[in-house]
Amino acid sequence: xxxxxxxxxxxxxxxxxxxxxxxxxxxxxxxxxxxxxxxxxxxxxxxxxxxxxxxxxxxxxxxxxxxxxxxxxxxxxxxxxxxxxxxxxxxxxxxxxxxxxxxxxxxxxxxxxxxxxxxxxxxxxxxxxxxxxxxxxxxxxxxxxxxxxxxxxxxxxxxxxxxxxxxxxxxxxxxxxxxxxxxxxxxxxxxxxxxxxxxxxxxxxxxxxxxxxxxxxxxxxxxxxxxxxxxxxxxxxxxxxxxxxxxxxxxxxxxxxxxxxxxxxxxxxxxxxxxxxxxxxxxxxxxxxxxxxxxxxxxxxxxxxxxxxxxxxxxxxxxxxxxxxxxxxxxxxxxxxxxxxxxxxxxxxxxxxxxxxxxxxxxxxxxxxxxxxxxxxxxxxxxxxxxxxxxxxxxxxxxxxxxxxxxxxxxxxxxxxxxxxxxxxxxxxxxxxxxxxxxxxxxxxxxxxxxxxxxxxxxxxxxxxxxxxxxxxxxxxxxxxxxxxxxxxxxxxxxxxxxxxxxxxxxxxxxxxxxxxxxxxxxxxxxxxxxxxxxxxxxxxxxxxxxxxxxxxxxxxxxxxxxxxxxxxxxxxxxxxxxxxxxxxxxxxxxxxxxxxxxxxxxxxxxxxxxxxxxxxxxxxxxxxxxxxxxxxxxxxxxxxxxxxxxxxxxxxxxxxxxxxxxxxxxxxxxxxxxxxxxxxxxxxxxxxxxxxxxxxxxxxxxxxxxxxxxxxxxxxxxxxxxxxxxxxxxxxxxxxxxxxxxxxxxxxxxxxxxxxxxxxxxxxxxxxxxxxxxxxxxxxxxxxxxxxxxxxxxxxxxxxxxxxxxxxxxxxxxxxxxxxxxxxxxxxxxxxxxxxxxxxxxxxxxxxxxxxxxxxxxxxxxxxxxxxxxxxxxxxxxxxxxxxxxxxxxxxxxxxxx
Numbered sequence: 001x002x003x004x005x006x007x008x009x010x011x012x013x014x015x016x017x018x019x020x021x022x023x024x025x026x027x028x029x030x031x032x033x034x035x036x037x038x039x040x041x042x043x044x045x046x047x048x049x050x051x052x053x054x055x056x057x058x059x060x061x062x063x064x065x066x067x068x069x070x071x072x073x074x075x076x077x078x079x080x081x082x083x084x085x086x087x088x089x090x091x092x093x094x095x096x097x098x099x100x101x102x103x104x105x106x107x108x109x110x111x112x113x114x115x116x117x118x119x120x121x122x123x124x125x126x127x128x129x130x131x132x133x134x135x136x137x138x139x140x141x142x143x144x145x146x147x148x149x150x151x152x153x154x155x156x157x158x159x160x161x162x163x164x165x166x167x168x169x170x171x172x173x174x175x176x177x178x179x180x181x182x183x184x185x186x187x188x189x190x191x192x193x194x195x196x197x198x199x200x201x202x203x204x205x206x207x208x209x210x211x212x213x214x215x216x217x218x219x220x221x222x223x224x225x226x227x228x229x230x231x232x233x234x235x236x237x238x239x240x241x242x243x244x245x246x247x248x249x250x251x252x253x254x255x256x257x258x259x260x261x262x263x264x265x266x267x268x269x270x271x272x273x274x275x276x277x278x279x280x281x282x283x284x285x286x287x288x289x290x291x292x293x294x295x296x297x298x299x300x301x302x303x304x305x306x307x308x309x310x311x312x313x314x315x316x317x318x319x320x321x322x323x324x325x326x327x328x329x330x331x332x333x334x335x336x337x338x339x340x341x342x343x344x345x346x347x348x349x350x351x352x353x354x355x356x357x358x359x360x361x362x363x364x365x366x367x368x369x370x371x372x373x374x375x376x377x378x379x380x381x382x383x384x385x386x387x388x389x390x391x392x393x394x395x396x397x398x399x400x401x402x403x404x405x406x407x408x409x410x411x412x413x414x415x416x417x418x419x420x421x422x423x424x425x426x427x428x429x430x431x432x433x434x435x436x437x438x439x440x441x442x443x444x445x446x447x448x449x450x451x452x453x454x455x456x457x458x459x460x461x462x463x464x465x466x467x468x469x470x471x472x473x474x475x476x477x478x479x480x481x482x483x484x485x486x487x488x489x490x491x492x493x494x495x496x497x498x499x500x501x502x503x504x505x506x507x508x509x510x511x512x513x514x515x516x517x518x519x520x521x522x523x524x525x526x527x528x529x530x531x532x533x534x535x536x537x538x539x540x541x542x543x544x545x546x547x548x549x550x551x552x553x554x555x556x557x558x559x560x561x562x563x564x565x566x567x568x569x570x571x572x573x574x575x576x577x578x579x580x581x582x583x584x585x586x587x588x589x590x591x592x593x594x595x596x597x598x599x600x601x602x603x604x605x606x607x608x609x610x611x612x613x614x615x616x617x618x619x620x621x622x623x624x625x626x627x628x629x630x631x632x633x634x635x636x637x638x639x640x641x642x643x644x645x646x647x648x649x650x651x652x653x654x655x656x657x658x659x660x661x662x663x664x665x666x667x668x669x670x671x672x673x674x675x676x677x678x679x680x681x682x683x684x685x686x687x688x689x690x691x692x693x694x695x696x697x698x699x700x701x702x703x704x705x706x707x708x709x710x711x712x713x714x715x716x717x718x719x720x721x722x723x724x725x726x727x728x729x730x731x732x733x734x735x736x737x738x739x740x741x742x743x744x745x746x747x748x749x750x751x752x753x754x755x756x757x758x759x760x761x762x763x764x765x766x767x768x769x770x771x772x773x774x775x776x777x778x779x780x781x782x783x784x785x786x787x788x789x790x791x792x793x794x795x796x797x798x799x800x801x802x803x804x805x806x807x808x809x810x811x812x813x814x815x816x817x818x819x820x821x822x823x824x825x826x827x828x829x830x831x832x833x834x835x836x837x838x839x840x841x842x843x844x845x846x847x848x849x850x851x852x853x854x855x856x857x858x859x860x861x862x863x864x865x866x867x868x869x870x871x872x873x874x875x876x877x878x879x880x881x882x883x884x885x886x887x888x889x890x891x892x893x894x895x896x897x898x899x
Contacts, residue, residue: 022102026086029070029145035216036071039209042202046072049196050143050173053165054189057177059200060320061272062238065177066147068203072175073145082143082175083107093157097123100144100161107142108134128163136169146176155183180318200320204235219244225255232258232336236320239337242268260340269341273321281311285322285334288312289342290357290380291365291373292408293325293333301364302357343409355381362386369555369589371397372435379432380411384418384425391428395467396516396549397556398431399474399524401598407437413445423452427467434474442478446471466495466517473524482528489521515552519545523560530564530635533670536741538635539568556590563602567630570609571639573744575781582606601630605640612643613745615784617650638664638673642680650789654688675707676743682713686720708732708739709746715753728757735773748778748786756793764800771801775808787815799851799894813848837880839898846873847898851890 049055296309362377371394430445496517522545529538546561570578608623631640641664648657718727734750751774759767883889
């Protein structure tokens with residue numbers, strides 16, 4: 001080992017005499033700022049990433065990379081402390097390697113008192129091999145922190161470092177901060193799953209961290225203002241610091257006025273964000289700021305630059321300040337504070353030039369079925385006739401689904417003379433503000449419109465009344481006033497002509513207008529019913545409105561109805577229909593980009609429930625993560641809680657699952673969702689060994705509760721207590737006429753429990769018949785979870801059913817394996833005894849077929865094998881299982897959990 005160390009020290013010897021000395025400040029982590037806020041989630045990510053070869057913090061200026069790295073490097077740890085190198089602007093390859101050699105020499109030699117480090121030429125291959133050998137022989141890895149690695153642009157400068165990372169036997173681990181990806185062959189580690197990247201999304205402060213930061217700075221911001229500050233800054237660390245300095249003596253009021261055009265923030269953004277960009281990219285960003293978010297073709301239409309998409313993509317690659325939604329094609333949105341600055345600079349353009357940008361944007365949005373954005377830009381451009389035309393022809397898609405966040409800037413109000421000539425112009429402006437989530441401005445404009453509408457001729461007056469009622473409906477929805485939403489929806493319905501073919505005014509208005517009214521009013525009624533937990537009413541309203549929206553050709557209303565309808569279908573167990581509607585909703589154009597996150601969220605939540613009922617937990621968790629805001633709304637929150645709690649329990653986190661269900665139950669809208677949550681919580685309590693708590697939950701619902709989900713759980717509790725007779729009495733009648741309206745998982749659970757009780761009573765024939773009926777109900781939608789996570793006895797019942805013959809042999813065989821894999825039914829974790837000679841894959845396949853009633857000839861036909869080959873495999877199976885007959889082999893295989 002001493003000889004190896006000497007060779008390494010020789011590699012660090014200077015090649016050019018009289019070189020400048022190395023700065024100690026570049027070889028030590030800088031002192032963190034005071035006060036320092038520890039962020040455990042990020043420190044844990046760094047510590048976990050440092051267990052692999054490469055960890056990168058990639059973000060633009062001001063995202064706290066150096067602060068985080070410094071705090072992590074200075075933290076106490078069991079092994080050696082990391083060695084630090086700060087990369088300086090203009091570092092040559094020789095200069096960079098002088099510092100790298102100094103840092104690595106200290107780490108490898110383990111002697112801080114060695115000779116002062118001196119600059120060297122880049123190491124030669126033989127020297128790198130010697131250093132790699134020394135690294136590989138170390139007991140503890142060397143953690144090398146490189147700060148500001150983006151300053152290295154020459155791949156050759158890092159070639160030696162990459163060699164050490166690849167050939168040091170994992171004993172050199174790089175942790176680096178950079179504004180962009182360094183010139184390393186990152187794909188190698190990325191493909192191997194050994195690359196850890198923390199980007200702006202991870203480095204951004206959460207609302208809780210913002211609150212902690214304000215406390216550390218001693219800034220008294222009220223708790224309710226903290227989320228607003230987090231939203232305005234998007235968690236950008238430097239922006240938060242600049243904002244706190246500007247809050248002054250009245251922080252609560254000042255939070256609302258934090259903006260990117262404030263002098264300190266604007267100067268930072270210009271110097272650190274815009275200045276490093278290509279001037280052409282800055283121009284595209286500035287002119288595209290007329291819209292809240294842009295696509296490549298929209299930016300090209302607005303700016304007149306064919307390369308606008310490329311420039312946007314390059315700006316987004318820098319990360320942090322130009323966000324990309326990941327769609328196809330992607331939408332780009334600037335950071336909220338950068339958007340403020342860009343709009344401020346945009347406002348300085350000549351009026352005619354700015355108006356032309358808005359006119360181009362209005363044309364693009366109108367041509368791409370985005371009437372709300374088209375209306376906003378038409379008003380901003382002063383195109384009054386176009387604005388009124390958009391309201392008249394596209395009003396159903398101007399009723400908001402959710403308030404915009406943040407509220408887009410308001411276009412100038414139409415002049416008084418234009419409103420006197422055409423009151424619908426003020427109505428158009430009111431609709432735009434309502435859609436944007438600005439009810440105060442919308443109400444003022446609505447009053448202004450109504451005040452000038454008294455002299456309209458009769459046909460125009462009827463149309464005006466319909467449009468004004470639609471705006472009133474929008475305002476009621478924004479206010480969350482359910483009663484007023486219903487009244488406004490009914491008033492809207494009253495404005496439509498009757499659909500009697502003999503009706504005198506049907507020809508004047510047309511069937512499309514009738515469908516428009518039905519679609520919008522029905523969707524409004526459905527939203528209220530869903531928010532109040534009336535799932536049956538909501539489902540009927542959305543289904544009818546969906547049909548009307550499709551006939552009228554209103555994709556946004558169709559998306560709203562299809563996504564919620566998909567969720568309601570999933571909730572009642574119609575999994576195939578739910579999946580079809582959800583995927584159709586996600587493929588619709590309005591679901592692309594940021595504009596319909598809530599609608600898309602409902603579709604993802606529907607797919608999560610579908611995957612959960614089909615017992616695909618990984619897929620369910622992935623879809624649930626995409627549900628976003630849908631999982632926070634009253635109806636969606638309850639269904640999301642059921643799915644989330646089930647996934648937590650499956651993963652061994654039953655306590656977290658119980659907490660999730662209890663929290664959702666306390667605010668559940670409507671008795672039906674409340675019953676489902678209570679049933680889920682009681683079932684989970686019983687599963688974790690708390691039958692008393694489960695029974696108390698059910699008793700608290702009252703003796704008059706007739707909900708089948710609660711009755712089913714009660715029956716299960718009696719069976720767990722060993723009282724089969726009481727379980728039979730409590731079991732709801734799943735074959736009765738009213739059972740067709742139950743959620744399918746509840747009906748299946750009741751049928752399965754009925755079969756278990758019949759089997760326990762010794763009535764195998766009835767048990768088999770009931771199980772076959774239950775399978776027939778489950779098969780069309782692929783509902784599996786009710787079988788694989790069922791009560792004790794189900795596995796044996798399913799396995800026995802294979803012997804007695806079933807029309808669903810493949811399904812039952814798969815379910816038996818699913819029960820074993822889930823660990824349900826009290827099954828042991830491992831076979832009773834391993835085979836002396838394991839079965840091959842082909843023999844296992846043959847073994848599964850032996851459970852069926854198929855002959856050897858039929859099995860051979862199924863597998864496209866010769867009969868003799870099948871017979872040979874069967875003989876091998878018998879020999880390995882120590883069996884002489886088919887039934888005996890199957891029984892032995894089940895004991896060993898092979899099938």
